[in-house]
Amino acid sequence: MTKRVTSHDVAKRAGVSRGVVSAVINGTPGIRVSEEKRREVLKAIEELSYSVDAQARSMRTGKSKCIAAYGNLDNPFFLQVLQGVQRACTERDYHLLLYGHNRQESKQALIKLFNQRRIDGLLTKDVTGYEDEEWIAMVKEAGIPYMSIEGYPDREEVQSVLLDYGASIHLALDYLYAQTGLPPIYVEMYNGPEYAPNWGDRNRRSGYVEWMQLKGLDPVIWQQRDGEIDPSWWDERIRSLPLPSALLTNWSQGGFLIYQSARRLELSIGRDLYVMAADNTMRANEYMVPALSAVEMPYVEMGKAGAHRLLDLIEGKQPRAASKIWMPAVLAPRESTPLVNGRQD
Amino acid sequence: MTKRVTSHDVAKRAGVSRGVVSAVINGTPGIRVSEEKRREVLKAIEELSYSVDAQARSMRTGKSKCIAAYGNLDNPFFLQVLQGVQRACTERDYHLLLYGHNRQESKQALIKLFNQRRIDGLLTKDVTGYEDEEWIAMVKEAGIPYMSIEGYPDREEVQSVLLDYGASIHLALDYLYAQTGLPPIYVEMYNGPEYAPNWGDRNRRSGYVEWMQLKGLDPVIWQQRDGEIDPSWWDERIRSLPLPSALLTNWSQGGFLIYQSARRLELSIGRDLYVMAADNTMRANEYMVPALSAVEMPYVEMGKAGAHRLLDLIEGKQPRAASKIWMPAVLAPRESTPLVNGRQD
DNA sequence: CTGTTAGCGCTTTCAC
DNA sequence: GTGAAAGCGCTAACAG
Numbered sequence: 028m029t030k031r032v033t034s035h036d037v038a039k040r041a042g043v044s045r046g047v048v049s050a051v052i053n054g055t056p057g058i059r060v061s062e063e064k065r066r067e068v069l070k071a072i073e074e075l076s077y078s079v080d081a082q083a084r085s086m087r088t089g090k091s092k093c094i095a096a097y098g099n100l101d102n103p104f105f106l107q108v109l110q111g112v113q114r115a116c117t118e119r120d121y122h123l124l125l126y127g128h129n130r131q132e133s134k135q136a137l138i139k140l141f142n143q144r145r146i147d148g149l150l151t152k153d154v155t156g157y158e159d160e161e162w163i164a165m166v167k168e169a170g171i172p173y174m175s176i177e178g179y180p181d182r183e184e185v186q187s188v189l190l191d192y193g194a195s196i197h198l199a200l201d202y203l204y205a206q207t208g209l210p211p212i213y214v215e216m217y218n219g220p221e222y223a224p225n226w227g228d229r230n231r232r233s234g235y236v237e238w239m240q241l242k243g244l245d246p247v248i249w250q251q252r253d254g255e256i257d258p259s260w261w262d263e264r265i266r267s268l269p270l271p272s273a274l275l276t277n278w279s280q281g282g283f284l285i286y287q288s289a290r291r292l293e294l295s296i297g298r299d300l301y302v303m304a305a306d307n308t309m310r311a312n313e314y315m316v317p318a319l320s321a322v323e324m325p326y327v328e329m330g331k332a333g334a335h336r337l338l339d340l341i342e343g344k345q346p347r348a349a350s351k352i353w354m355p356a357v358l359a360p361r362e363s364t365p366l367v368n369g370r371q372d
Numbered sequence: 373m374t375k376r377v378t379s380h381d382v383a384k385r386a387g388v389s390r391g392v393v394s395a396v397i398n399g400t401p402g403i404r405v406s407e408e409k410r411r412e413v414l415k416a417i418e419e420l421s422y423s424v425d426a427q428a429r430s431m432r433t434g435k436s437k438c439i440a441a442y443g444n445l446d447n448p449f450f451l452q453v454l455q456g457v458q459r460a461c462t463e464r465d466y467h468l469l470l471y472g473h474n475r476q477e478s479k480q481a482l483i484k485l486f487n488q489r490r491i492d493g494l495l496t497k498d499v500t501g502y503e504d505e506e507w508i509a510m511v512k513e514a515g516i517p518y519m520s521i522e523g524y525p526d527r528e529e530v531q532s533v534l535l536d537y538g539a540s541i542h543l544a545l546d547y548l549y550a551q552t553g554l555p556p557i558y559v560e561m562y563n564g565p566e567y568a569p570n571w572g573d574r575n576r577r578s579g580y581v582e583w584m585q586l587k588g589l590d591p592v593i594w595q596q597r598d599g600e601i602d603p604s605w606w607d608e609r610i611r612s613l614p615l616p617s618a619l620l621t622n623w624s625q626g627g628f629l630i631y632q633s634a635r636r637l638e639l640s641i642g643r644d645l646y647v648m649a650a651d652n653t654m655r656a657n658e659y660m661v662p663a664l665s666a667v668e669m670p671y672v673e674m675g676k677a678g679a680h681r682l683l684d685l686i687e688g689k690q691p692r693a694a695s696k697i698w699m700p701a702v703l704a705p706r707e708s709t710p711l712v713n714g715r716q717d
Numbered sequence: 718c719t720g721t722t723a724g725c726g727c728t729t730t731c732a733c
Numbered sequence: 734g735t736g737a738a739a740g741c742g743c744t745a746a747c748a749g
Binding site: 380429430432433 | 727
Binding site for chain 3: 043044045046047060061064083085086087088089
């Protein structure tokens with residue numbers, strides 16, 4: 028192993044002092060260095076292929092230029108968020124440490140991490156509407172710049188990136204209604220055992236009811252627990268429907284179950300049933316046959332926006348900004364909701 | 373901001389010297405410390421909620437206990453690999469830095485990173501059979517402990533985790549044949565513009581030919597470029613098939629196109645056509661209707677195995693191990709390949 | 718404007 | 734056994 032090249036070596040070769048080398052590299056304001064010397068230094072850096080030791084620098088400055096992202100690696104959304112975060116980090120020359128859900132304790136370990144690694148900031152991908160008092164207290168006490176993706180909708184003092192679920196449902200319904208002219212049925216999936224919708228699903232549901240009332244239509248809501256293996260439940264309901272009918276489901280999982288039922292009943296999606304999803308949890312919408320129309324959540328953009336805000340916070344750029352960043356959903360029209368004959372305008 | 377707690381503070385409070393504190397924390401061999409003092413130190417650490425500064429430590433020791441993972445964040449496989457890597461890191465108390473494809477230069481930047489951040493090792497998720505001479509030369513010159521996932525199958529001196537694609541095809545064919553008793557047609561997708569199969573696809577293809585010959589059957593191979601929008605190509609071929617027929621496709625994308633054609637021709641997957649995929653690129657197999665049978669690649673395990681090997685390398689545990697880790701594919705039987713009537717044994 | 722120097726917090730060697 | 738001190742590579746403050 029060859030010996031490490033230090034700023035000392037560079038200084039010696041360029042015939043200057045180490046302070047100058049540092050000034051050249053960091054463009055330290057208040058230190059003027061002659062053009063000639065600067066060139067010398069740059070040349071020496073090039074020739075020795077020197078690069079600063081980030082550890083030593085951050086030890087001195089107290090800033091590591093590292094942020095940490097924490098989330099559930101089982102969840103494909105987290106990958107998208109990471110992608111956005113990663114881009115922001117690259118753009119602003121930060122590094123990204125990755126931590127995954129492992130045990131219950133691990134979130135607390137992040138605080139420890141903050142001390143150990145001198146992480147400059149922390150970003151977590153939470154489930155929609157997640158709130159954890161204790162955690163927020165810890166973060167605040169530790170003085171960590173912090174940002175949540177999808178958490179803490181009701182806590183103004185916590186920075187987070189949020190989705191406007193109500194608006195996303197309106198977007199979906201406007202489209203579905205324009206395509207089909209049919210009053211959409213809302214199929215609401217939930218995680219058992221009890222019906223306890225999270226923040227996002229509550230907003231979606233009320234968005235639906237609101238929209239229907241606006242149009243003077245009667246809301247029709249089907250509720251079913253996800254994971255419930257009960258094909259006949261679906262078959263009975265769908266069999267009783269007039270054809271064609273239009274359905275909007277809060278989770279794409281619901282779309283999948285409707286497709287399965289249609290297969291059993293020998294109904295055709297896109298002809299007998301118009302189906303649309305209000306998310307893309309499984310990231311399979313476009314691969315279903317026929318491809319499932321949906322409103323989808325811009326997780327990459329959320330990650331990017333969140334990371335930029337976090338970096339602003341770290342660098343003290345945004346002293347008194349609003350704590351919430353709201354993101355709009357994106358309409359993805361596909362084959363499951365063709366334009367119904369005679370509705371062209 | 374409260375002042376940082378240092379080992380000095382701990383030492384003072386525990387009434388010992390800093391060397392002892394260090395010895396207690398790291399269990400330094402060759403330094404014996406009395407049980408009483410040890411207890412004192414631990415108590416002081418607890419009371420002051422002290423944690424070592426990783427930067428300072430790694431500056432001193434030259435080891436950062438950090439590895440970096442690099443890959444394409446657009447690719448869902450990479451998330452799975454990351455998951456495995458992350459687990460290995462947690463188990464062995466390492467930290468994980470994440471870098472994504474951004475520009476062409478960024479891979480070179482990893483080398484720089486190695487110097488700057490004192491990364492202990494590097495892991496890349498490459499495309500199947502990827503090889504890059506120049507990169508390997510750079511890595512070797514820099515002396516970076518390095519591991520590739522899916523790359524460098526033919527370079528014995530490079531450490532990598534590989535999949536046995538030939539065996540995976542045999543596994544798929546054995547299953548498909550047992551279920552249906554039909555000679556499977558092989559549907560080979562490729563990325564255009566020219567037919568230039570990668571390492572994995574070459575192995576799959578020869579695995580198919582080999583298996584068919586073993587059974588005394590004539591190989592039938594359809595080739596189609598992915599992204600080619602040509603529904604009639606599929607419809608004509610599939611229409612000409614005797615029913616039922618069995619098809620195995622190298623990419624799940626092929627399964628998707630077959631499903632679409634079946635929909636147009638009003639054929640039923642699982643009754644008229646038995647379909648199976650030899651991968652799960654889109655991670656949508658189980659959400660297709662009917663769910664698509666496949667052999668799938670254990671990317672989580674690959675990441676984990678790769679990371680553990682990398683850490684072994686870093687810690688000098690495995691002086692002369694074989695450079696390749698071979699992983700077997702996993703059979704995932706689903707609804708698209710039901711047991712054909714009368715074939716129960 | 719340039720050069721010297723103090724220290725960031727830790728580990729490890731070397732005297733005691 | 735224990736304590737002092739050197740030094741990892743850097744930046745910022747302070748002399749010259």
